[in-house]
Amino acid sequence: xxxxxxxxxxxxxxxxxxxxxxxxxxxxxxxxxxxxxxxxxxxxxxxxxxxxxxxxxxxxxxxxxxxxxxxxxxxxxxxxxxxxxxxxxxxxxxxxxxxxxxxxxxxxxxxxxxxxxxxxxxxxxxxxxxxxxxxxxxxxxxxxxxxxxxxxxxxxxxxxxxxxxxxxxxxxxxxxxxxxxxxxxxxxxxxxxxxxxxxxxxxxxxxxxxxxxxxxxxxxxxxxxxxxxxxxxxxxxxxxxxxxxxxxxxxxxxxxxxxxxxxxxxxxxxxxxxxxxxxxxxxxxxxxxxxxxxxxxxxxxx
Amino acid sequence: xxxxxxxxxxxxxxxxxxxxxxxxxxxxxxxxxxxxxxxxxxxxxxxxxxxxxxxxxxxxxxxxxxxxxxxxxxxxxxxxxxxxxxxxxxxxxxxxxxxxxxxxxxxxxxxxxxxxxxxxxxxxxxxxxxxxxxxxxxxxxxxxxxxxxxxxxxxxxxxxxxxxxxxxxxxxxxxxxxxxxxxxxxxxxxxxxxxxxxxxxxxxxxxxxxxxxxxxxxxxxxxxxxxxxxxxxxxxxxxxxxxxxxxxxxxxxxx
Numbered sequence: 001x002x003x004x005x006x007x008x009x010x011x012x013x014x015x016x017x018x019x020x021x022x023x024x025x026x027x028x029x030x031x032x033x034x035x036x037x038x039x040x041x042x043x044x045x046x047x048x049x050x051x052x053x054x055x056x057x058x059x060x061x062x063x064x065x066x067x068x069x070x071x072x073x074x075x076x077x078x079x080x081x082x083x084x085x086x087x088x089x090x091x092x093x094x095x096x097x098x099x100x101x102x103x104x105x106x107x108x109x110x111x112x113x114x115x116x117x118x119x120x121x122x123x124x125x126x127x128x129x130x131x132x133x134x135x136x137x138x139x140x141x142x143x144x145x146x147x148x149x150x151x152x153x154x155x156x157x158x159x160x161x162x163x164x165x166x167x168x169x170x171x172x173x174x175x176x177x178x179x180x181x182x183x184x185x186x187x188x189x190x191x192x193x194x195x196x197x198x199x200x201x202x203x204x205x206x207x208x209x210x211x212x213x214x215x216x217x218x219x220x221x222x223x224x225x226x227x228x229x230x231x232x233x234x235x236x237x238x239x240x241x242x243x244x245x246x247x248x249x250x251x252x253x254x255x256x257x258x259x260x261x262x263x264x265x266x267x268x269x270x271x272x273x274x275x276x277x278x279x280x281x282x283x284x285x286x287x288x289x290x291x292x293x294x295x296x297x298x299x300x301x302x
Numbered sequence: 303x304x305x306x307x308x309x310x311x312x313x314x315x316x317x318x319x320x321x322x323x324x325x326x327x328x329x330x331x332x333x334x335x336x337x338x339x340x341x342x343x344x345x346x347x348x349x350x351x352x353x354x355x356x357x358x359x360x361x362x363x364x365x366x367x368x369x370x371x372x373x374x375x376x377x378x379x380x381x382x383x384x385x386x387x388x389x390x391x392x393x394x395x396x397x398x399x400x401x402x403x404x405x406x407x408x409x410x411x412x413x414x415x416x417x418x419x420x421x422x423x424x425x426x427x428x429x430x431x432x433x434x435x436x437x438x439x440x441x442x443x444x445x446x447x448x449x450x451x452x453x454x455x456x457x458x459x460x461x462x463x464x465x466x467x468x469x470x471x472x473x474x475x476x477x478x479x480x481x482x483x484x485x486x487x488x489x490x491x492x493x494x495x496x497x498x499x500x501x502x503x504x505x506x507x508x509x510x511x512x513x514x515x516x517x518x519x520x521x522x523x524x525x526x527x528x529x530x531x532x533x534x535x536x537x538x539x540x541x542x543x544x545x546x547x548x549x550x551x552x553x554x555x556x557x
């Protein structure tokens with residue numbers, strides 16, 4: 001009996017130890033990945049030319065990779081370009097999520113608490129956006145409405161290299177707002193109705209009750225769904241390639257077809273997307289823990 | 303009811319209030335009055351309309367007919383600003399309904415800051431004062447999830463009290479609590495009553511009603527069956543229904 005207990009305790013220790021090693025490896029990988037990206041970006045855009053490292057230096061010697069894979073060793077030389085392109089992928093995702101959130105909150109509040117007009121408008125918007133392909137939406141904005149003509153005056157180099165980037169940002173914002181709105185709506189519905197009654201009884205207006213009592217709880221409930229949306233958007237941002245935005249996928253496609261090096265280049269690109277996605281979901285779970293409130297749903301036990 | 307009243311107007315007057323949900327008549331022709339510092343207890347079987355009556359007073363529920371006045375405010379007048387009305391009426395809920403994402407202190411200060419427009423410092427000191435008053439000066443930074451039911455309800459009372467309302471409504475404040483936690487809440491309510499707070503209380507706590515109430519009203523099927531001073535109602539009920547009901551809850555609660 002005692003022996004069985006000890007062995008199960010030992011097994012638990014082993015699992016904990018294993019987890020600790022994995023988490024340390026994860027941290028090392030994350031620091032290496034983001035460190036590498038940050039150095040590349042700083043080198044290309046922040047440091048004056050001639051200072052810093054050679055813009056074409058990939059930081060990784062192809063010869064060390066060659067024993068693993070010939071095609072990877074070839075693709076490694078294009079890492080600097082891919083790092084620049086990853087910047088745009090991140091911008092599209094982060095700005096799309098952030099601006100989309102700003103629209104999503106009123107959309108969701110209108111659906112749950114609004115009068116029949118505002119909730120119908122919100123419903124129509126949501127169904128229209130969720131019911132049509134993102135790619136079609138981008139095409140409408142870029143080709144049919146030719147929105148980029150309005151952005152000619154804005155900066156078009158360095159961080160934001162084309163007017164199409166602005167169009168893509170609008171597309172992702174509009175699209176993500178509809179999805180985030182749904183996540184927030186279901187989170188609003190999971191806040192107990194009496195919370196708003198209690199807020200009203202204290203003398204808060206309905207809008208203030210929603211703002212100070214319901215939303216702070218609902219947004220915490222929305223985090224898991226929200227991190228799902230973030231992960232989707234990282235990958236969906238590749239659709240911007242089809243309206244000429246030189247983000248990660250577009251650049252990779254160009255390099256691959258020019259050099260006929262699909263395997264190596266797309267393996268690297270897949271790894272970069274994976275790095276972004278894992279970082280995003282890890283980041284969101286850290287946020288979830290940070291804002292967790294004892295006794296309120298959401299957050300993980302620590 | 304025929305008692306000679308002072309010349310001063312009552313704080314709360316409820317006149318011929320009726321309310322129905324569809325076919326179901328929840329309140330019919332209910333009338334009563336409360337003076338300042340009165341403690342009125344509403345009793346009656348479940349479904350008798352007690353909670354609805356309470357909610358009509360701060361307009362969480364709208365009446366169908368009749369008139370409710372609070373001071374010089376006509377509660378039932380649609381043009382009366384509900385937010386202003388609710389500033390004068392505190393409410394304590396059966397389900398407590400503390401703001402789940404806020405600490406005890408922030409539960410109390412939210413209304414002070416956002417409704418009464420106090421700055422953070424003033425609100426905080428007032429919040430601390432009211433939490434100390436209900437014996438929770440050591441739980442300022444606890445979240446509702448970290449408090450016992452009795453502690454939560456005391457925060458609920460402090461939250462309502464801090465707004466310095468003219469009238470406090472209690473909607474079965476102890477019904478959702480474990481029996482051993484009821485005492486601490488009742489004790490706080492007793493202190494309030496003794497301190498002159500005007501209270502309209504839906505409860506079956508006979509001890510509280512006997513000791514602290516100035517009036518007791520027995521409601522059934524949305525009608526006032528009997529009302530009067532608690533000693534009269536409890537010791538010498540005039541109606542059979544009242545006697546039956548009191549007997550039942552007495553045997554239930556005193557066991």
